[in-house]
Amino acid sequence: MTQEVIVLGMTVVLFIVLSIALRGFASTGNLLSLVRSVSVLGVLAVGMAVVVIGRGLDLSQVAIVAVLPAWVLQRLGQGVPTSTAVLSAVGIALAVGLANGLLVAFVELPALFSTLASGMLVYGLGRSLLLERSFVYVNPGHEGFLAIGQANFLGVPIPVWIFIGVAVAAHLFLSRTQRGRFLYAMGDNYEAARLSGIAVRPLTVMTYVLSSLVAILAGLVLAAEVASVNAQIFTSTMIFDVILVVVLGGVSLLGGRGSITSVVVGTLLIGVLLNGMVIMNFDNNVQNIVKSIVLLGAIIVDNRLHPRDEETARQGDI
Amino acid sequence: MSFVEIRGASKAYAGQLAIDKVDFDVDLGEVHSLVGENGAGKSTLCKALAGAVVLSGGTITIDGKLMKFETPKDALDAGVVMVYQETSLVPTMTVAQNIQLGKEKALNRLRGLYIWGQQLLSSLNFHVDPTALVSSLGAAQKQMVEIARAVFHEAKVIIFDEPTATLTPEEKQHFFDLVANLKARGTAIIFISHALEEALETSDRITVLRDGKNVITAPAKEFTRAKLVQSMVGRAVTAVERKPRKPVGEKRKVLVVENLSQGTMVKNMSFSVYAGEVTGMSGLVGSGRTETAKVIAGATKRNLMHGGMVYLDGRAVRYRVPRQAVDDGIVYVTEDRKLNGFYETMSVGENIYLSWLASKDGRGLFVSKGQQRKIADKWKDRLSIRSVSKDPRINELSGGNQQKVVIAKSLVQKPKVVIFDEPTRGVDVGSIQEIHEFIRSLAEEDIAVIVISSYLPEVLAISDRILVTRAGRVVEEFTLENATEEKIMYAAVH
Numbered sequence: 001m002t003q004e005v006i007v008l009g010m011t012v013v014l015f016i017v018l019s020i021a022l023r024g025f026a027s028t029g030n031l032l033s034l035v036r037s038v039s040v041l042g043v044l045a046v047g048m049a050v051v052v053i054g055r056g057l058d059l060s061q062v063a064i065v066a067v068l069p070a071w072v073l074q075r076l077g078q079g080v081p082t083s084t085a086v087l088s089a090v091g092i093a094l095a096v097g098l099a100n101g102l103l104v105a106f107v108e109l110p111a112l113f114s115t116l117a118s119g120m121l122v123y124g125l126g127r128s129l130l131l132e133r134s135f136v137y138v139n140p141g142h143e144g145f146l147a148i149g150q151a152n153f154l155g156v157p158i159p160v161w162i163f164i165g166v167a168v169a170a171h172l173f174l175s176r177t178q179r180g181r182f183l184y185a186m187g188d189n190y191e192a193a194r195l196s197g198i199a200v201r202p203l204t205v206m207t208y209v210l211s212s213l214v215a216i217l218a219g220l221v222l223a224a225e226v227a228s229v230n231a232q233i234f235t236s237t238m239i240f241d242v243i244l245v246v247v248l249g250g251v252s253l254l255g256g257r258g259s260i261t262s263v264v265v266g267t268l269l270i271g272v273l274l275n276g277m278v279i280m281n282f283d284n285n286v287q288n289i290v291k292s293i294v295l296l297g298a299i300i301v302d303n304r305l306h307p308r309d310e311e312t313a314r315q316g317d318i
Numbered sequence: 319m320s321f322v323e324i325r326g327a328s329k330a331y332a333g334q335l336a337i338d339k340v341d342f343d344v345d346l347g348e349v350h351s352l353v354g355e356n357g358a359g360k361s362t363l364c365k366a367l368a369g370a371v372v373l374s375g376g377t378i379t380i381d382g383k384l385m386k387f388e389t390p391k392d393a394l395d396a397g398v399v400m401v402y403q404e405t406s407l408v409p410t411m412t413v414a415q416n417i418q419l420g421k422e423k424a425l426n427r428l429r430g431l432y433i434w435g436q437q438l439l440s441s442l443n444f445h446v447d448p449t450a451l452v453s454s455l456g457a458a459q460k461q462m463v464e465i466a467r468a469v470f471h472e473a474k475v476i477i478f479d480e481p482t483a484t485l486t487p488e489e490k491q492h493f494f495d496l497v498a499n500l501k502a503r504g505t506a507i508i509f510i511s512h513a514l515e516e517a518l519e520t521s522d523r524i525t526v527l528r529d530g531k532n533v534i535t536a537p538a539k540e541f542t543r544a545k546l547v548q549s550m551v552g553r554a555v556t557a558v559e560r561k562p563r564k565p566v567g568e569k570r571k572v573l574v575v576e577n578l579s580q581g582t583m584v585k586n587m588s589f590s591v592y593a594g595e596v597t598g599m600s601g602l603v604g605s606g607r608t609e610t611a612k613v614i615a616g617a618t619k620r621n622l623m624h625g626g627m628v629y630l631d632g633r634a635v636r637y638r639v640p641r642q643a644v645d646d647g648i649v650y651v652t653e654d655r656k657l658n659g660f661y662e663t664m665s666v667g668e669n670i671y672l673s674w675l676a677s678k679d680g681r682g683l684f685v686s687k688g689q690q691r692k693i694a695d696k697w698k699d700r701l702s703i704r705s706v707s708k709d710p711r712i713n714e715l716s717g718g719n720q721q722k723v724v725i726a727k728s729l730v731q732k733p734k735v736v737i738f739d740e741p742t743r744g745v746d747v748g749s750i751q752e753i754h755e756f757i758r759s760l761a762e763e764d765i766a767v768i769v770i771s772s773y774l775p776e777v778l779a780i781s782d783r784i785l786v787t788r789a790g791r792v793v794e795e796f797t798l799e800n801a802t803e804e805k806i807m808y809a810a811v812h
Contacts, residue, residue, distance in 0.1 A: 178675050181685050184664070185672050191658035195617055196727060197644030197676040256663050 003250030004262040006301050010294075011269040018276045025279060032157060038271035039159035040222045042264065044238075045245040046163075046170045047214030049263045051207045052246055053174070055187040055255025056111040058211040059239055060100060060119030064093050065219035066234035067126030072220065073136040073229055082145055090216055096122055097212030101205030115208075123234045134231040138223070149224025159221050163267075166214060171260040179203065187255030237288070244291060245270055248298050269294070319382065321346045321506055322367070322398075322475055327376035329362050336362040338530040339376065344506045346474065349497060351509040351517040351538070354527035354550055355718075355746030360510045363527070364477045367508075368400035369393030380475075394420075397474035401464045401481060409453035413439075416452055417467045439466055442499070457603070458489030465496055476500065477508040480744075482516060486602045486772075487807060494520055512744070514546050526550055551748045569595065572766040573614065573648075573735050577626035580618065583609040585790035586626070591735065594764045596757060598771065598781030601810045606790035607770045608653060611737045615650035616643035630735070645678055649728040653739035653770070659724040660712050667694035667709045670726050677731035697726040702752060718749025725753065729760075736760060737768045742776060754780050774803045786810050 019026040044061055051058045068089040075085040096118065103114040127134065138146060151158050174180035186193040186200050194200045223229045249266030251258030273294065277287050320343035327340045337359035344350040352360045365371040367378060369387035378385045380396050387393045390400075407416045414435030418426075435448030444462040452460065461481060468476045482490050497507060497520060511517045517524055518538055525535040526549040533549050573591040578584055584606040591597050599607050612618045614628055616637030628635050630646055637643045640650070652659045660669050671690040674680040694709070701722040705715060712723055721741070728736060738757065742750045757780050760767050771777050777784055784801050786794040786809040794809035 177684055178680075178682060181668075181672060181675065185661050188661040188663050189658060192652075192660060193676075195615070195640050195650060195652065195658055196673045197641040197731065198672075199639070199641055201639075256661065 002262075003298060003301070004259070004265055007249055007262070007269050007298055008265045010298075011265065011272055014269070014272050014276070018272065018279075022276065022279050025276065030275070030279075032155075032160070034271050034275040035160050035163075035268075036157045037275065038267050039157075039163040040218045040225070041241055041245060041270070042163045042267035043166050043214060043218040043221070044242045045263050045267055046166050046260060047211040047218075048242050049246050049251045049258065049260065050170060050174070050183070051111075051211045052251050052253060053187045053255060053258060054183045054204060054207045055190060056104060056204065056207055057115060057253070058100065058208060059112070059115040060096060060122060061211060061215040061242065062234055062236075062239045063119035063122040063126070064096060064212055064215040065222065065238070066229070066231045067123055067130065068093055068216050069219040069223040070134070070136045070229040070231045071126065071130045073138055073223060074131060076142055076145065077136070077139045082142065086220065089220075090213065093212045093216035094209060097209035098205065100212070101208035104208065105201040105204035119234075123231075127231060131231060136229050136231075138227040146224050146227055149221050149226070159225060162217070162221055166217070167260055167264055174260060179206070183207065184256050187257075189256075241270070241291075244295055248295060320344060321381055323377075323379040324363070324367065325377050325379070327363060327366060327378070328374050329359075329366060329371060330374050335530050337366075337527075340527070340530070340532045342525060342532065342535070344475065344508055346506050347501055347504045348523065349501055349507045349509060349521045351511055351521035351524045352527060353511060353514065353517055353524060353546060355716075355748060358527040358550070358746075359530040360527055361479060362530075364400060364479065364508060364510060367393065367475070368398055368477055370400065394471060397472060398477070399468040399471055399473040399475070400477040400479065401461070401468065402479050407452045407460060407463060409451070411452060412448065413446055413450050413452060413455070413463050414448035416463055417448075417470050419467070421471065438470060442466055442469060442496070444496075456489075458485050458492060461485070461489075461493060462496070465500070469500075473505065475506045475508065477510070479510045480512060481509070482511070482513055486604075488811070490516070514543050518543065518546070528552060547747055550746075569593070572631060574629040574632075575610070575614065575626070576629070578610060578613060578620070578628065579624055579626055579790075580606075580609055580613050580621065583790055584613070587787070587791055588626075589785050589792045589795075591766045591768055592783075593734070593766045594761055595782045596761045596767045596769055596780050598769050598777040598784040599787060600771065600774065600777045600784055600806050601787035603772060605787040605810070607787050608739055609790075610787075611650055611739055611768070611770060614643070614735075615648050615737060616640040617650060641676070644676065644731055644733075647732070647734035649731055649733040649736055651725055651728045651736065651738045651741060653743060655720055655724045660720065660727065662711075662713055664712060665709045666698065666703065666705065666712050666715070666723050667691065669712055669723055670694045670697050670730055673727040674730045679732065693730060697730060701726050701756060716746065716749075718745040718753075721745050721749065721753065725756070733765065735766045735768070737770070739770045740772065741769060742771075742773070750776075774806060777806070778803065 024030055044065070048058060048061065072085045072089045076082060100115050100118055103109050103118070104111045148158050148162070153161055174183065182193065182198045182203055185198060186203055190200060245266040246263060247253065248269060249258060249262030251262055270291070273290065274287065277290060282290070322344045324340065324342040327342070328338055329336045340359065340363055342363060352363065354360050362371060366373045369390040369392045372388060378387065380398070385396055408419065411419070414431045417435060417438065418431065432448045439446055439448060442465070444466060446455070446459050446462050452463065455463070482493060485493060500507060509517060509521060518541060521538045523535060524538050524541055524546070526533045526546065528550060569592040571590050572593045576588050578587040583604070587606060587610050601607055609618070613620050617640050619638055620626070620628060620636050622636070630648065635646065661672070667690050671693055674693050675685070703719050703722045703726070705719065712720060715723070725741070741757065742753055745753065754776070757767060757769060761782070769777065769780060778801060782798055784796040784798070784806060785792045786796070786806055788810055796805065
């Protein structure tokens with residue numbers, strides 16, 4: 001039994017319990033809003049998972065989510081065409097991802113520190129050079145832009161479609177393409193991958209670029225959903241939620257383990273949990289406590305089921 | 319009545335019996351060797367005695383008292399110390415601190431500690447500085463610290479798990495002197511060893527385990543090497559068959575290394591390697607063999623200014639990354655498969671397939687399950703990689719089969735130069751034989767093969783030509799006809 005299956009089991013049990021206990025929980029409307037509420041988180045987590053599977057970490061995601069969409073909205077307000085505003089933000093995100101990748105792969109800095117620093121740099125530069133104020137609204141007349149956060153397609157909100165699209169694309173990339181398989185190899189054993197002729201450094205750069213691109217996408221969807229951006233979310237616990245979802249499903253921070261399915265399952269568990277707690281009117285602190293207990297529980301169960309020492313002790317000599 | 323008596327010991331991992339009703343005993347002042355292939359149950363038996371593993375059945379009696387070991391500390395209190403293969407010392411602490419580790423006084427004065435440490439170490443005749451950091455010591459000196467720790471803990475029983483695997487010949491000699499010293503003090507010593515010659519030479523009794531069962535226990539002088547091997551594998555093992563060598567004139571030079579220098583380990587290394595020939599590289603640990611191999615295979619970049627030259631088929635090459643070397647047909651089979659040889663989360667098939675994808679032939683966009691099966695099956699068959707299930711995780715294989723996968727991973731890339739670094743380290747006797755035959759078969763396919771090995775019988779068994787390295791240089795070259803263990807050793811040391 002894998003952690004993925006355990007988390008899926010927990011989700012199902014929780015779902016059944018909440019459906020019985022809470023009136024209105026199992027209605028179609030609530031379920032759609034449940035998935036919709038975690039779509040942005042899920043998209044970010046898919047990007048993070050790609051980095052983590054390659055034994056990296058990207059803490060700068062949230063800086064992109066906070067600063068670049070705010071800049072896009074500000075420029076929309078100044079009358080810049082939507083495509084220009086969006087594409088220039090995507091360009092900057094690309095540059096940030098490239099810089100992260102180069103720092104980790106070629107300068108050989110630890111991912112934890114380099115992306116922490118680059119995230120703070122992006123936020124600081126963005127706030128001082130690009131943004132006039134930290135809270136930016138969408139001005140009237142940009143319904144096209146708002147649609148990516150608010151419209152429905154076939155009765156399902158666009159953000160949910162975007163989550164599905166990103167997840168499916170990432171899944172196909174990881175499981176069907178050579179680069180995807182190489183990423184697992186690199187996360188499992190970097191030096192073994194390098195020695196066998198895998199181009200590990202370009203591969204590393206690619207993961208950070210993907211993560212940044214996914215982050216600007218998630219940020220724009222979020223901005224359209226609420227028709228505004230508060231750049232202060234950089235200082236929220238958002239990045240920890242993303243890591244929580246990634247780790248919860250069984251993508252190990254050691255690299256090489258886990259899959260996009262596990263990220264989706266982790267996202268759903270958090271969605272069910274948050275939705276239930278919102279309906280039950282739990283306050284933010286209690287929500288955080290519950291989230292942390294769930295994370296600890298999932299990791300402990302995984303450890304019990306896969307005692308790594310026994311496994312390593314068995315190889316070679318018995 | 320022996321000092322330590324183990325009766326009917328059994329231990330199951332996930333339903334599989336690692337040891338099955340094993341009887342074993344050892345007396346004070348006795349050296350008792352445990353030999354057997356990988357997976358025969360040697361380590362499990364010893365770990366049970368050291369309290370690291372709890373038996374599922376059977377009894378352990380020490381000095382007539384029935385023991386129930388739950389943790390290593392229980393065993394330590396009863397006077398049993400196990401010295402593990404991967405040393406259990408704390409590298410950032412000094413020698414003296416490591417010796418006392420776990421039994422420190424509440425208040426300790428460093429100066430007093432070092433004086434005490436010096437006294438203990440010199441009473442054992444160990445030349446180790448008690449104030450030195452363990453990370454700065456060599457393998458043999460670490461071994462000494464481990465032994466000093468065992469003595470400090472007043473061990474009556476010391477278990478050594480492959481103590482000589484990482485030692486140089488002189489260090490080995492020194493180590494055996496220590497063992498004799500301990501034996502004279504009346505310590506019971508258990509040896510787990512792959513080196514059969516050493517077991518025959520140093521022990522009083524030898525026990526052979528096979529598939530978790532005690533096959534035979536007898537005084538060492540009743541054994542010969544052939545008899546030991548036969549009890550270990552359950553069949554007679556023959557020497558590698560060799561076809562006659564090609565005359566010198568027909569040989570084609572593939573790789574030429576000229577005055578290669580790298581760091582402090584490699585100084586003016588020069589040699590040539592020919593197609594269709596196995597070139598053995600013998601020498602002490604630290605004589606620059608692995609470092610040279612890594613430069614040739616692109617794992618470390620050759621110095622541009624003072625690094626010397628490497629020519630492949632007459633063309634000067636200098637690789638930034640291993641990928642370029644792989645493209646040119648040079649592969650390196652690592653000496654430490656767990657560290658950088660394979661992907662532990664993946665199956666045997668995936669391990670081999672991924673290497674193929676990384677080679678020139680395999681490069682593309684997508685992966686294919688069918689292709690993976692085809693390639694993996696071909697290589698599993700060629701190297702007779704055995705497993706219970708169809709495509710098992712590589713972690714589930716024995717050391718010998720894992721090594722075969724690592725070799726397959728390199729060979730699937732269609733190399734013209736293969737560098738094997740200690741190809742049979744930690745590999746069972748049966749697989750050693752198969753790997754040797756495979757390496758010979760590569761030479762017959764006109765591949766240039768380099769085998770780095772510290773194990774002289776191995777070098778002599780498979781090489782056509784033997785290079786001896788010392789202090790970063792090739793100091794001597796032997797043809798097979800005039801090479802002997804003594805000559806090689808002499809060249810390596812003097």
